[in-house]
Amino acid sequence: GRLNTDLSWVREAQGWRLSAPDIQLENQDLKARAALKLWLPGGDQSPEIDLVAGFDEGRLANTSRYLPVAIMPPKLTEWLGKAIVGGQATHGAVHLNGPLKQFPFDRRQGRFEVRFNVRDGILDYMDDWPRLEEVEAGFLFQGRSMDVNVVTAKTRHGDIDQARVR
Secondary structure: OEEEOOOEEEEEOOEEEEEEEEEEEEOOOOEEEEEEEEEEEOOOOOOEEEEEEEEEOEEHHHHHHHOOHHHOOHHHHHHHHHHEEEEEEEEEEEEEEEEHHHOOOOOOOOEEEEEEEEEEEEEOOOOOOOOEEEEEEEEEEEOOEEEEEEEEEEEOOEEEEEEEEO
16 A cells, blocks of 8 residues: 655644645555644543545445444444445545544534445345345445435346435
8 A cells, every 4th residue: 555645743832733734545445635634632632633535446345444443333344344245436535523532423523424426336235135236326424324325226136226225
């Protein structure tokens, strides 16, 4: 993989302020660009983050490497790791803003949002059920919630047009 950025940091009276306005990341799974601001106060105060990232052409086969497992139920994490077999994530964006001790911001003290489109997705969602192939869908993760708008998908028994999963 490759990571390229300029990182600046300033010591202030109450802590450290870090900034990386142009982060470029590329590995076998995705290409991404991001901007990061991080405030690291002293004492028991929560660090504050402001991260905005965009990505394109992400490989879905390795999705489980990038899941926020700290806030996800273990069974969901395990299911997603097995169910998402392949495809491409396109036009993705990540927004993370707020005090990190409050993540995933259940009381709206910050923002955690990941959105992306899927092209040619393959989902093996349940044992003994036919897998979904050629999935075209939009995904939105906000806090602990997930919203999927399926435009089209195919199974060995027929086609699916317009479905929503929450």
